[in-house]
Amino acid sequence: MTAIIRAESVWKIYGQGSPREVNAVKDVSIDIAQGEVTALGGPSGSGKTTILSLLGLLTKPTKGSVYLEERELSSLSEVYRTKVRRERIGFIFQAQYLIPQLTSVENVALPKLCTDMSRDDAENLAKERLTALGMENRLDFRVAELSGGEQQRVSIARSLMNSPDILIADEPSSSIDEALTKDLLATLRGMSEENGLTVIVASHDPTVLNWSDRIYHMQDGSLVE
């Protein structure tokens, strides 16, 4: 198995040294194979989201290292880590983090506005992504006017804007029904097989876990067999 990204003995401690210190992740080592769909299972608060943040370079480990194609990234500058996020990683957040005042298209186009792609081109690409997810009738709706499922699809479309190598999805099925979940998983599977997209998904939904190529279970911040 060729690991595109891996974590080696990573720890993440929030509020270190304070009375509210939390060991969110404890000594976790994990390999994510290129082109595979890897799932992280476990109850709420087990550290799944924190592992995703570490692998997605949204935070640095308190201890240990994260490697992207064998290049150690934890110690690199924020500028470089931001560049990697911009060019190679897509995110589907559990809380979605859509900007309610913006339309679907404007939200989806956001990742491309900090590149040299023109705004018009970015919005045309955003329309393509949204149309592919069945949102062609909601392109100019403000996301505050959309249903939970529609908002999730906007979030998914946004995660694919930069044609990422790695897609990180945190509870992607949390606000959509089973049928839509299956559609979403089929879409991601198709992208994985056709484009070699690596998918890392955190979920406690059995449908999602059963669909993945590899499953890791977490408990109290650690991986369990």
Place this chain on the structure above:
Amino acid sequence: MGLRKHSNLVSYALGNVLKYRTRSLAIVTALILSTFLLGSAEFIREGVMTDLNASADEGPDLIVQKLWGGRQAPVPLEWKENLSAIHGVRLATPRVWGYIDVGGGGLLTVMGVNASEYGTIVGTTGTEIMEEGRFLNDTDRYRMVVGEGILDIMRASFAGVSVGIGSALSLIAQNGSLIEFEIIGVFSSNSRIYSNDLILTDLDSARQVLGLEGASCTDYALWAEYGEDLNSVAFRIDTQIADARVLTRDALSDAMLVTYGNRAGVVALLWVVLLMTVILLSFTVSTSGSDEARREVGLLKALGYDTVDVLEIRMFESLTLGMLGASLGVSSAIVFDFILGAPILSGYLLGWSFLLLNGGLPLAISAPTIFTLYVVAIVPLLVATVVPAWRNAITEPDVVLRGV
């Protein structure tokens, strides 16, 4: 290279200004109010300063009055010899002056001078002091040179009648008699405090109007020799002439500025309060106090925006709001001061001295003042929005987004 990206960021920032309408409107409104208040006061302040400087240039170096029993008393004409003999005095010339009520709360300044001495010292020939007509000469009686403000009052009182050189103006003397004067010249001085409401005539005519005895004057205007230190000359006069009170040019300016300065301080305080409102408002909607703004920064960072990209967006947002608020505030202040005459504010700022300025409010506007108004409006807004955004942008996106 990179131009499209900056264009995208600017476009996104401008979009934010329009999308967060309530926030934008609140900030712009508060900025308009604070800039308007400061601008209105500044234009008056600059006008007062300009007039004071002009008055100082045109007026005497020193004024000598007589104090008797602690009160100002008529100065005997014999003082002229003593004053002229004091080292450093180039010219000492008597003045007879006072105010006459023209009704409606308006006052005009009547000043009687020695025509040849005064004319020589202020340079009435070969200069631009006279707008039209001529200055007084030693043989003139019941003739006057007036400021533009006097003509304005006359035109307002006698609509349809041509007013200018050769027109007659009757003044009610202190004894109740009516004395008719002929206008022979009009001042064109830039200084409104000095000449706009001024009637300049000969000493005897002024004495008659103001009811002063024959061998006295109100005060002496003195000009010092070039290069002389005014305070030293004032000290010599003070020590050599009993009962003399000497006012230097600086002391006169200071007396006017103290009155203005105290009131301007209250306006400045009001401005500070308004500006603090802008800053607090901006700070609240752009800091960690606003979850929405904080999360937006975290999201942009997570999606690959560099810290400078985030700052660029926030900077353009603030610049747009700041320029808009400051421009509307400055424009409103210009309309309020220069077109509407700064009602209420001018009376408050200038106090009693404004009552003497029947001809108009001293107003001035300059590029440095406009620049200052923009800077004090925009810089605090930039700081209040960009600094919190920068703090969030340098924090890990995970921490900003999840608030952990």
